[in-house]
Amino acid sequence: MGSVHATMDPPGVADGPTRPVLMKGNEAMAEAAIQAGCDAYFGYPITPQAELLEWMAQRMPELGRTFVQAESELGAINMALGAAATGARALVSSSSPGISLMAEAMSYMAGSELPMVLINVMRGGPGLGSIGASQADYFQATKGHGHGDYRVPVLAPSSIAEAVQLVPDAFEIAERYRTPVIILTDGVMGQAMEPVVPIYRMPPRRSEDWQLSGADGRTPRVVRSLHLQPEDLEAHNRWLQAKFATITANEVRWAGEQLEDAEIAVVAYGTAARVARTAVERAREHGLPVGIFRPITLWPFPSAELSSIAPRLRAIVVLEMSAGQLVEDVRLAVEGRTPVFFHGRTGGMVPTPSEVLEVLRRAWATTTPITGWTPETEDAATAEPDPLSLIEQGAWAAEGGGR
Amino acid sequence: MTMTRTRTADPRRIIYRRPELLADRSTHYCPGCGHGIIHRLVAELLDEMHLGPRTIGVASVGCSVFAYDYLEVDFVESPHGRAPAVATGVRRVRPDAFVFTYQGDGDLAAIGTAEIVHAAARGERISVIFVNNGIYGMTGGQMAPTTLLGQRTTSSPTGREAGLAGYPIPITEMLALLPGVSYAARGSIADPAWVGRTKGMLRRAFETQLSGGGLSIVEILSTCPVGWGMTPSASMDHLAHDVVKTYPLGVIVDRLKEAGASAGEG
Amino acid sequence: MAVALSPTQDEIQAPAPFEPLEIASDRCKGCGLCVDVCAKHLLELDESIVNELGYHPVHLTDAATCTSCALCARICPDAVFTIYARPKGV
Numbered sequence: 103m104g105s106v107h108a109t110m111d112p113p114g115v116a117d118g119p120t121r122p123v124l125m126k127g128n129e130a131m132a133e134a135a136i137q138a139g140c141d142a143y144f145g146y147p148i149t150p151q152a153e154l155l156e157w158m159a160q161r162m163p164e165l166g167r168t169f170v171q172a173e174s175e176l177g178a179i180n181m182a183l184g185a186a187a188t189g190a191r192a193l194v195s196s197s198s199p200g201i202s203l204m205a206e207a208m209s210y211m212a213g214s215e216l217p218m219v220l221i222n223v224m225r226g227g228p229g230l231g232s233i234g235a236s237q238a239d240y241f242q243a244t245k246g247h248g249h250g251d252y253r254v255p256v257l258a259p260s261s262i263a264e265a266v267q268l269v270p271d272a273f274e275i276a277e278r279y280r281t282p283v284i285i286l287t288d289g290v291m292g293q294a295m296e297p298v299v300p301i302y303r304m305p306p307r308r309s310e311d312w313q314l315s316g317a318d319g320r321t322p323r324v325v326r327s328l329h330l331q332p333e334d335l336e337a338h339n340r341w342l343q344a345k346f347a348t349i350t351a352n353e354v355r356w357a358g359e360q361l362e363d364a365e366i367a368v369v370a371y372g373t374a375a376r377v378a379r380t381a382v383e384r385a386r387e388h389g390l391p392v393g394i395f396r397p398i399t400l401w402p403f404p405s406a407e408l409s410s411i412a413p414r415l416r417a418i419v420v421l422e423m424s425a426g427q428l429v430e431d432v433r434l435a436v437e438g439r440t441p442v443f444f445h446g447r448t449g450g451m452v453p454t455p456s457e458v459l460e461v462l463r464r465a466w467a468t469t470t471p472i473t474g475w476t477p478e479t480e481d482a483a484t485a486e487p488d489p490l491s492l493i494e495q496g497a498w499a500a501e502g503g504g505r
Numbered sequence: 506m507t508m509t510r511t512r513t514a515d516p517r518r519i520i521y522r523r524p525e526l527l528a529d530r531s532t533h534y535c536p537g538c539g540h541g542i543i544h545r546l547v548a549e550l551l552d553e554m555h556l557g558p559r560t561i562g563v564a565s566v567g568c569s570v571f572a573y574d575y576l577e578v579d580f581v582e583s584p585h586g587r588a589p590a591v592a593t594g595v596r597r598v599r600p601d602a603f604v605f606t607y608q609g610d611g612d613l614a615a616i617g618t619a620e621i622v623h624a625a626a627r628g629e630r631i632s633v634i635f636v637n638n639g640i641y642g643m644t645g646g647q648m649a650p651t652t653l654l655g656q657r658t659t660s661s662p663t664g665r666e667a668g669l670a671g672y673p674i675p676i677t678e679m680l681a682l683l684p685g686v687s688y689a690a691r692g693s694i695a696d697p698a699w700v701g702r703t704k705g706m707l708r709r710a711f712e713t714q715l716s717g718g719g720l721s722i723v724e725i726l727s728t729c730p731v732g733w734g735m736t737p738s739a740s741m742d743h744l745a746h747d748v749v750k751t752y753p754l755g756v757i758v759d760r761l762k763e764a765g766a767s768a769g770e771g
Numbered sequence: 772m773a774v775a776l777s778p779t780q781d782e783i784q785a786p787a788p789f790e791p792l793e794i795a796s797d798r799c800k801g802c803g804l805c806v807d808v809c810a811k812h813l814l815e816l817d818e819s820i821v822n823e824l825g826y827h828p829v830h831l832t833d834a835a836t837c838t839s840c841a842l843c844a845r846i847c848p849d850a851v852f853t854i855y856a857r858p859k860g861v
Contacts, residue, residue, distance in 0.1 A: 142598050168597040172590065173623035180587035180620070184594025187581040188561065188602075192594070210584050314579040314595070316602055318558035324573045326564075326582035517790075517855035521844040531824060534848065537802035541848025697808050697845040730802075737802040 122297030127262045127287065128153035130298050131195075131221060134269035136161055137302030140219075141190040142168035144178035146200060149233040150289035151223035154195045175200035179207040179220070186216040187325040189313030191273055195221040197289070198239050199230060201247065208282055209248025212342070213327025215312070217276035219269070221285045223292035224423075226450035234450015235289030237372060240427035243284050244401040251339055253346050255353060256284045256400040260375040262296040267303075268398075274305040279349055280312075286400060288423065290373045290452060346402075355398035356407055360386065364393030365472065366465055367411065369432050370421040371397050373452065378421050381458035392462055400428070405435040412436040416472050417465035419443045421458055423451070441469050524548035526557050526577045533571060535642075537737020539727025540568060542694045543636055544575050546704045547607070550711060551578065560603045561595050563588045565617075567609035568643045569636065586617025589624035592631045603714065605632040611641050614650040614676040621680065628685025628719030632710045635677065638727040639748065646732035650674045653751050658732070673751055677724040681758040687718035689757040693726040695745040699754070706756070718761050726752055789861045791837040792844075794829060795851040801826030805843035805852070813837055 125133070132154045135143070143162055145155040155171065162169035168185065172178035175196050182192040196204065201222045211218065224239045226232035243256045255275050259265035268285060276283040314323055329335040360382060361367060370378040375396045385392040395411065395418075397404050412418065418440050420429040429444045436442060445461045447453045523529075527548035534540045551557050560578040564570060566585035573580035583591040588606035596604045613621050613635050624631065640658055641647040647660040651673050655664040681689040688710050692703030703725055710721035726748050728740035735743060799822060806814045806829065813836055816827040829851075831837060837857075844852035 142594065144594065170593065170597060170627075172593075173619050176587070177590045177593075177620055177623060180584065180590035181594035181597070183583070183587075184563070184581060184591035184596075185598045186594075187591075188595055188599050190594075190598035192598075206584050207587070210582075214582065314561050314581055315599070316559035316561060317577070317579050322573075322577050322579050324580045324582070326573065326580075328570060328582060517858075519853065520839055520856050521841045521852065521854040523795075523850040523853065527850055531798050532849065536800035536826065536848075537804055538848055541850075542846065545848070545850050694846075697842040700845050737804050738807050741804065741807070 120299055120301065122299050124295050125262065125298045126153055126295050127265060127291045127293065128223065129157045130262050130296075131265050131269055131285070131287070132157035132161070133300075134266040134302055135193045135219070135273075136165070137304060138270035138273050139191050139304045139307070140167070140193045140273070142170075142182070142185040142192045144170050144172050144181040144185075144192070144194050146172050146175045146178050146196065148175070148197045148200045150225055150235070150292045151195050151197050151221070154221065154223070154292070158193075175203040176207075179204040182218050183207050183211055183214075183216060186211065186218045187214070187314050189310065189315070191277075192218040193221070194218065195223065197223045197225045198227050198236070198242075199225075201239060201242060205247035207248070208254065209246075209250050209252065210327050211282045212248075212252035212254060213250060213338075214325050215280035215342075216282065216325065217273075217280050218282050219272045219276055219285065220282060221287065224286065224288040226448065232450040233289065235291075235373060235423060235452060236448065236450060237288060237374060237423040238425070238427065238448065239286065240400060240422070240424060243286050244403070244431070252342060253349075253401050254282045254284055255279075255349060255402070256286050257355075258286045258371040258398060258400050259291070260372050260396060262291060262294065263298055265291065266298055270303040270305050275349075275353060277305070277308050279345055281345070281349075286372065288373050289450070350402040353399060354402050354404045354407065356404040357394075357396045357398060358411075359394040359396070361393035361395065361411065364391050365415060366390070366392045366417045366419060366462060367395045367415050368392060368419045368421055368458065368462070369395045369397070369408070369428070371400060371428065372423075374421045374423055377453050377455055378458060381455040381462065384455060384459055385462050390462060390466060397428075403431045403435070405431070408432065408435040409437070412440040414472055415440050416469045417441050417443060419445065419458070419461050419465050421453060421461075422446045423453065424448060441465070524552045526551050528575045528577050530574070532575055534568065535729075535731045537728065537730045537740060538568070538642075539638060539694045539725070539729075540636065542700060543634065543725055543727065544569075544572065546700070546707055547605075547634065548576055550704065550707055551576070554708070554711060554715075556603045556711070559601060560605070561599065563592045563595065563604070563606040565606060565608040565612040566643075567612050567641070569607055569609060570643070572607050586612050586615070587620055588612065588617065589620040589629070589631070589633065593624055593627070593629050596629055596631050603711070604630075605634060605711075607634045608636070609642075610635075610637045610639060610649040610651040614674050618676070621676070622683075625680045625683045625686045625720045625722070628687070630714055630717065631720060632714050633720065633722040634707070635722055635724040636727050637724050637752065638729040638732070639673070640729045640732040642729045642732045646729070650676075651752070653748065657734075675752070677722060678757060680720075680722060684760070685719045686722065686758060687760045688713040688721040689724075690722075690759075691724040691726065691752060691754050691757065693744055693749065693754055694728070695726070695741050709759070713761055716761065724752070726754070788834060789855075789857055791834055791839045791855055791857055792831060793853040794831070795849075796820070796828035796830075797822050797824070798849045798851045799826060799828035800824060800849055801828060802848065803829075804846045804848070805829055808842045808846045810840065810842065811836055811838070814843060
């Protein structure tokens with residue numbers, strides 16, 4: 103039997119340059135997958151991720167690996183299902199409408215416990231929508247695209263450099279738990295160019311007793327999700343739920359910035375977190391103690407972590423490029439203990455820091471300080487600065503805030 | 506199972522016995538169902554051609570969803586219609602495997618039409634076993650894309666009318682137009698002679714894959730006695746006399762053979 | 772199949788009748804396709820038996836006339852038949 107897996111060492115990693123290279127997000131993620139040992143890529147052109155497919159079209163055949171532009175996203179995801187069933191490291195990428203076509207296969211792969219990585223470069227919806235960036239597929243990614251009781255891990259990078267790091271992590275999580283994993287990005291990140299340090303990681307291979315290779319000298323193996331007897335399917339579902347509980351216990355990732363003395367936290371992921379960071383910097387300049395809580399895994403959602411921080415916050419502001427999807431998980435996590443404000447843009451519009459500042463101002467003005475909580479930092483102010491002072495309002499107005 | 510079958514130390518010369526790769530169990534198929542015959546032929550060929558150890562089969566959705574319980578080779582279950590895409594994924598990463606799909610008429614010619622057309626267009630080196638019994642058996646006997654005009658099914662209770670439900674699709678002839686299809690044939694299980702010829706077609710399809718050809722497809726006209734509301738015997742007669750009028754039997758295209766012949770003429 | 776006789780044996784063993792085929796009666800679904808295809812009409816569903824699957828399994832009515840042509844095996848959807856070649860002279 104010929105070897106499935108790529109054995110070529112990634113060129114130039116060992117003694118390659120550590121100088122950053124300017125790379126387009128789509129291409130950076132593609133190369134990260136290649137360097138992570140991706141054996142097979144299946145895709146279909148759709149804006150704004152076509153460059154990922156094109157990069158793969160050039161590079162994968164160069165390396166003797168599999169590249170297929172399928173007849174549709176439906177074809178692509180099912181090709182990945184087949185490749186994954188043999189133990190190959192498979193990648194598929196698409197954007198929102200194409201991801202909808204993959205719902206069925208995601209359910210089948212979750213039920214059959216097949217590892218693979220799916221990158222969604224989100225665009226505006228619903229329907230054909232727009233080709234601008236959005237975060238309107240949060241529900242789709244985290245609550246289940248297809249039918250049945252299942253979850254898939256969802257990783258949300260907020261920079262191209264982080265995306266390059268998360269790609270090998272995604273393969274590793276997929277193979278450790280035998281599950282599809284989604285990397286949720288958006289059109290801004292896919293199309294933008296940012297410096298990327300070309301240091302890559304190839305997770306080790308796992309040879310497993312479920313992988314199909316031809317029943318040579320062993321009993322045949324079947325990869326399937328059909329369990330016709332209700333008792334059998336319930337047992338299988340219990341197994342899956344236990345797996346999801348394990349993932350939830352072990353794989354939560356999030357990042358906090360300036361939360362130690364924060365009284366308001368902005369919760370945002372992906373590109374929205376970038377906007378939030380600028381807004382938080384400006385808010386801090388005006389004396390507002392604001393921080394960022396940035397989920398990196400959207401599933402499992404860092405509920406426990408957010409829940410433990412919430413009591414010392416007077417408000418949470420959720421920022422999304424959607425009509426409000428992540429905000430529901432935030433509300434679930436805080437369980438009504440903290441007022442939650444929401445700001446979103448849809449249709450491909452990207453929120454501005456000024457808009458976020460406006461919401462922060464409103465959150466500050468309409469909530470009361472938390473009493474009975476001692477700040478951990480020594481120099482935390484006991485008197486809050488008054489953001490409604492004319493000086494502050496003038497500064498904001500000059501930036502275009504409060505429009 | 507308490508049945509004893511002599512496999513060892515029998516002085517009698519065996520002309521025929523159950524193939525090794527056909528699992529030692531009763532099938533869920535109805536009495537007289539064509540799937541039983543076709544599974545048997547596939548198992549016989551995999552045995553005879555020593556393909557078992559490197560076969561990866563792709564099971565689809567229909568009555569034959571349990572094919573993996575009866576054919577003792579590695580199998581991956583595919584969503585309805587997607588088997589040619591799943592097989593493409595398997596084939597591309599496992600160049601040395603022997604890869605086949607086993608699909609019914611709804612799976613291949615309704616929900617899966619895009620997948621089979623494009624696997625054929627790409628000339629994927631897979632063998633497609635296409636069981637055409639003109640009905641959706643698993644779900645209770647509804648109309649299929651290959652249901653005959655005038656045929657009564659549970660979703661064409663007064664008989665299929667072209668104006669309402671269109672014409673039966675000659676999907677194999679359509680696929681045979683594509684250069685990526687190296688072998689396309691239509692057989693039948695209506696009588697032992699045709700069972701034998703159909704086995705020959707399957708053998709030729711498997712050989713096409715093994716010799717590096719493109720997609721090979723054998724459509725096999727089959728029966729669904731329960732769905733058709735006929736006895737198994739009457740079903741075979743219906744196949745032999747009526748179905749073949751819409752779906753003629755024979756080799757539709759054998760491009761490797763034609764290439765060989767024209768090379769010989771040079 | 773004829774059995775070689777020892778000249779000293781007192782008892783002569785009658786030759787066991789040749790069985791041209793074996794039928795896995797527990798797998799037969801009584802579909803009757805083999806009954807149709809047998810050129811010599813030697814197969815019949817045995818209505819006095821109901822097997823575990825709930826069907827009347829097929830049985831061979833006249834082993835001596837069977838030519839081991841195996842058409843029954845070819846048409847059987849449940850692979851219940853094992854066919855043996857009739858030795859010469861039997």
